[in-house]
Amino acid sequence: MNNKLVINFVPGPTPVHKLAGSTKMLIFLLFTAAIIATFDIRVIAALMIVPIIAIISMRPNYKPLIVLLSVMLVTTGVIGSIMLLIVSPDTGFSHVGGSTIIWQASEKLFITRETLWYLLVTMTKRVASFLTVMMFALATTPSEFASGLAFLHMPYKVCTIVSLAYRTIPDIASKFIDIRNSMQMRGVELSKKASVGKRLKATGQLLIPLIMSSFGRVESIANAMDLRGYGRLKTRTWYAEHELTNLDKILRIAAIFFGAAILFYIVYFRIINPYPAEMWCPFIAKEDIIAKSQFEDIFFLKWFNK
Amino acid sequence: MKEPAIVFKDFSFQYRVQHEPTLHDINLTIYKGEKVLILGSSGSGKSTLANCINGLIPFSHHGTMTGSVTVMGQETRESSIYGLSKTVGTVLQDSDAQFVGLSVAEDIAFAMENEAKPRREMVPIVEEHAATVGMSDFLGAVPFNLSGGQKQKVAIAGVLGSNVNILIFDEPLAALDPQMGNTAVELIDDLARDKERTIIIIEHRLEDVLHRNVDRIVLMADGRIAADMTPDELLKSDLLQKHGIREPLYVTAMKYAGCELEGTENLGDINTIRFTDEAKGKLMRFFTEESEPMPENTADEVVGFDHVTYEYDAGKPVVRDASFSIKRGERIAVIGKNGAGKSTAAKLICGVARPKSGTVRIDGQDAKSLSIKEIGERVGYVMQNPNQMIIKDTIKKEVEYALTIREMPQDTIREKATAALNACSLYSMRNWPVDTVSYGQKKRITVASILVLEPDVLILDEPSAGQDYKSYTEIMKFINVLNREYGKTILFITHDMHLALENTERAIVFSDGEVIADDKVFAVLANDDIISRANLKQTSLYTLAKHLCLEPEQVTRRFIAHEREASKA
Numbered sequence: 060m061n062n063k064l065v066i067n068f069v070p071g072p073t074p075v076h077k078l079a080g081s082t083k084m085l086i087f088l089l090f091t092a093a094i095i096a097t098f099d100i101r102v103i104a105a106l107m108i109v110p111i112i113a114i115i116s117m118r119p120n121y122k123p124l125i126v127l128l129s130v131m132l133v134t135t136g137v138i139g140s141i142m143l144l145i146v147s148p149d150t151g152f153s154h155v156g157g158s159t160i161i162w163q164a165s166e167k168l169f170i171t172r173e174t175l176w177y178l179l180v181t182m183t184k185r186v187a188s189f190l191t192v193m194m195f196a197l198a199t200t201p202s203e204f205a206s207g208l209a210f211l212h213m214p215y216k217v218c219t220i221v222s223l224a225y226r227t228i229p230d231i232a233s234k235f236i237d238i239r240n241s242m243q244m245r246g247v248e249l250s251k252k253a254s255v256g257k258r259l260k261a262t263g264q265l266l267i268p269l270i271m272s273s274f275g276r277v278e279s280i281a282n283a284m285d286l287r288g289y290g291r292l293k294t295r296t297w298y299a300e301h302e303l304t305n306l307d308k309i310l311r312i313a314a315i316f317f318g319a320a321i322l323f324y325i326v327y328f329r330i331i332n333p334y335p336a337e338m339w340c341p342f343i344a345k346e347d348i349i350a351k352s353q354f355e356d357i358f359f360l361k362w363f364n365k
Numbered sequence: 366m367k368e369p370a371i372v373f374k375d376f377s378f379q380y381r382v383q384h385e386p387t388l389h390d391i392n393l394t395i396y397k398g399e400k401v402l403i404l405g406s407s408g409s410g411k412s413t414l415a416n417c418i419n420g421l422i423p424f425s426h427h428g429t430m431t432g433s434v435t436v437m438g439q440e441t442r443e444s445s446i447y448g449l450s451k452t453v454g455t456v457l458q459d460s461d462a463q464f465v466g467l468s469v470a471e472d473i474a475f476a477m478e479n480e481a482k483p484r485r486e487m488v489p490i491v492e493e494h495a496a497t498v499g500m501s502d503f504l505g506a507v508p509f510n511l512s513g514g515q516k517q518k519v520a521i522a523g524v525l526g527s528n529v530n531i532l533i534f535d536e537p538l539a540a541l542d543p544q545m546g547n548t549a550v551e552l553i554d555d556l557a558r559d560k561e562r563t564i565i566i567i568e569h570r571l572e573d574v575l576h577r578n579v580d581r582i583v584l585m586a587d588g589r590i591a592a593d594m595t596p597d598e599l600l601k602s603d604l605l606q607k608h609g610i611r612e613p614l615y616v617t618a619m620k621y622a623g624c625e626l627e628g629t630e631n632l633g634d635i636n637t638i639r640f641t642d643e644a645k646g647k648l649m650r651f652f653t654e655e656s657e658p659m660p661e662n663t664a665d666e667v668v669g670f671d672h673v674t675y676e677y678d679a680g681k682p683v684v685r686d687a688s689f690s691i692k693r694g695e696r697i698a699v700i701g702k703n704g705a706g707k708s709t710a711a712k713l714i715c716g717v718a719r720p721k722s723g724t725v726r727i728d729g730q731d732a733k734s735l736s737i738k739e740i741g742e743r744v745g746y747v748m749q750n751p752n753q754m755i756i757k758d759t760i761k762k763e764v765e766y767a768l769t770i771r772e773m774p775q776d777t778i779r780e781k782a783t784a785a786l787n788a789c790s791l792y793s794m795r796n797w798p799v800d801t802v803s804y805g806q807k808k809r810i811t812v813a814s815i816l817v818l819e820p821d822v823l824i825l826d827e828p829s830a831g832q833d834y835k836s837y838t839e840i841m842k843f844i845n846v847l848n849r850e851y852g853k854t855i856l857f858i859t860h861d862m863h864l865a866l867e868n869t870e871r872a873i874v875f876s877d878g879e880v881i882a883d884d885k886v887f888a889v890l891a892n893d894d895i896i897s898r899a900n901l902k903q904t905s906l907y908t909l910a911k912h913l914c915l916e917p918e919q920v921t922r923r924f925i926a927h928e929r930e931a932s933k934a
Binding site: 068069070200201202222223225226229230234237238240241242243244245246247248250264265267268269271272275276279280281282283284285286287288289290291292294295296297298299300301302 | 419420421424425446447450455457458459461462463464465466467468470471474475476477478479480481482483484485487491505506507508509523524712715716717736737738740741742744745746748750752753754755756766767770771814815818
């Protein structure tokens with residue numbers, strides 16, 4: 060079961076796995092905030108170092124990771140980039156502050172160096188956030204995730220919903236396969252012989268027995284929880300939230316500095332000494348940047364102006 | 366003087382959604398340290414009775430209560446579900462649903478988490494409770510890797526709070542294979558050793574519970590207490606047949622032999638039973654009588670396995686080099702513990718799984734060339750839980766479904782559906798909505814919806830699971846009609862020894878993916894080695910044979926032969 064779905068149910072053996080759920084949650088949130096805050100490719104590249112080291116240290120099964128990464132790169136990366144180049148080829152101008160055409164087919168269809176740079180930066184950002192999410196997903200068991208949410212002062216019923224959902228995913232998946240098999244034996248065509256529409260409709264019908272047979276369980280689960288005093292108190296503790304290890308303590312102190320650094324970075328580079336364009340770009344000197352509001356370039360606004 | 370733990374006085378209960386009370390005039394006292402079995406068929410009110418003790422009634426399931434119930438001197442309605450959970454621990458029937466934590470330790474800690482106990486206080490208690498049920502080595506294990514029996518142990522550990530001295534087990538044997546069921550009964554008995562603990566077991570499988578002694582049996586029927594006596598007294602009475610409870614096999618055997626039960630000592634325990642000389646003589650005479658040998662089946666083959674191997678993950682075959690041949694019109698039990706490969710063998714027959722090596726033959730043809738849909742017209746598979754199969758809203762539509770998707774002409778559909786509905790005695794109900802019928806009837810609907818395709822072979826997965834004796838007997842009677850009158854070949858995938866004994870001629874036994882036996886049912890059931898390798902359980906006929914110093918095979922064969930003659934008459 061482990062690692063087939065990237066979801067870990069059993070706590071792993073490596074130091075990163077052994078961190079407390081709350082520490083993992085904290086680091087995840089800080090990295091996410093940092094990646095959102097910056098468009099500087101040098102900073103983004105630096106931010107990728109920790110997730111990469113963490114992922115390698117956990118010795119994961121790389122196959123599903125590579126599959127997920129390629130799916131993401133193809134859908135949002137390649138397809139998204141081509142669409143952008145067709146619809147709004149001068150996007151780079153508003154983000155980077157220059158426009159150097161390197162190839163032109165017509166008045167509306169051209170490629171600028173700055174747009175390519177913009178695409179590269181956004182792609183790097185996506186990869187960085189992917190690595191951060193994977194670092195968190197690989198390291199965290201669902202109960203640690205729930206206790207991490209509790210650490211962030213989420214109401215504990217929300218946390219329980221999350222962990223119960225994880226608890227039932229494998230059960231539901233295997234039940235679904237059983238139902239599908241029995242339907243195929245009755246003659247429902249779910250193989251590639253049937254058209255996509257027909258297959259979708261047939262798969263939809265499989266949900267009826269899946270839902271009906273799950274209803275009975277809901278009552279049993281509710282009874283089991285009631286009988287063990289769930290929901291009586293306003294607070295609750297988590298067995299999965301174990302005592303902090305030394306690494307936890309070190310990382311929490313590091314996290315405070317890291318949080319401060321992010322805050323400083325935002326305040327300094329955005330407010331006190333703002334860079335004239337959104338993105339740093341090696342091809343354009345700072346003085347040459349033409350500052351421009353990003354909103355001027357949104358393509359459909361142009362049609363209204365005319 | 367015995368101290369009462371639970372006292373029902375003139376108690377009745379009616380669920381808010383029902384027109385009739387579920388429990389009537391209950392007067393019952395259970396004393397501290399007692400081990401009581403509450404026996405009854407489905408709908409007899411036995412689970413409702415338990416829920417009145419643990420507080421699910423009236424706090425979670427609402428309704429009208431009259432009279433009084435006290436638990437350790439406290440009127441339940443003045444307590445709360447939480448207050449009661451401090452003294453009453455309940456292990457639910459569905460130990461899988463009861464497992465809410467994501468690991469064994471977390472699930473055991475669940476009640477303490479809800480009390481907001483700090484983690485360092487939880488750890489030693491979790492370890493202690495895990496040790497009590499023998500799960501210390503599995504603290505980090507996830508539910509998906511545990512067997513039914515292990516999940517149940519975790520469920521027990523999860524309700525063993527510091528002051529819990531009343532334990533309720535709601536159908537503890539329902540989801541377990543025979544050997545695990547034995548282990549569960551033994552574990553419950555160990556817990557009952559502690560004289561502070563009061564144990565209440567809710568079950569309809571009398572013989573399995575009697576694997577260990579109980580102090581008292583309360584027989585429920587139609588919401589009333591029909592009997593409250595010791596196991597010996599109950600077995601000697603005729604109350605069991607009257608209320609649809611299966612009596613232990615050895616008791617049936619004694620009746621077949623014409624024994625008087627009255628003088629028998631320790632009738633409730635096959636291991637220490639003491640027959641009168643007269644009874645012993647009658648039993649000896651009965652079992653040494655020669656019975657007619659069963660006719661050999663010489664029909665042609667419908668399903669054949671030839672050195673079939675199958676694996677989900679490379680290098681770990683779930684079915685290994687399996688070969689057998691099933692003849693037309695046979696009734697066969699495919700038995701073995703969970704995960705032994707019996708379900709996978711069924712999948713291989715149905716074409717949902719395809720062999721890695723070897724061949725599966727259907728009607729003499731290599732199944733490789735047949736699609737799942739084509740195999741489905743020759744082999745029908747009925748799942749264990751009918752709710753997982755039904756997708757239409759009325760019985761008729763459900764039964765016609767397989768024909769409708771094959772786009773057959775209306776006349777043909779009507780004709781075939783009528784035949785299938787008649788075979789399953791559902792014709793008069795054909796326009797009923799599916800969700801208004803009972804579990805047993807739903808099972809019948811699923812069989813009908815498979816029968817419309819006129820398959821030669823029917824595979825039934827655990828047909829006795831989730832049903833009481835009465836509805837089980839009805840289903841089996843109906844399946845046997847399909848076999849006798851319609852010539853269907855029947856394969857039961859089961860670990861119910863009674864079912865195999867009474868309804869099949871041959872047994873194919875799986876263990877760790879291999880076929881370890883393929884022989885006459887009585888020969889398999891009398892073979893010690895096979896029984897223990899397959900995680901099965903000796904029927905009480907085996908122990909009976911030992912008492913009489915007879916060959917178990919002879920005893921089992923004679924019993925089956927007599928039973929078949931009796932059912933023919």
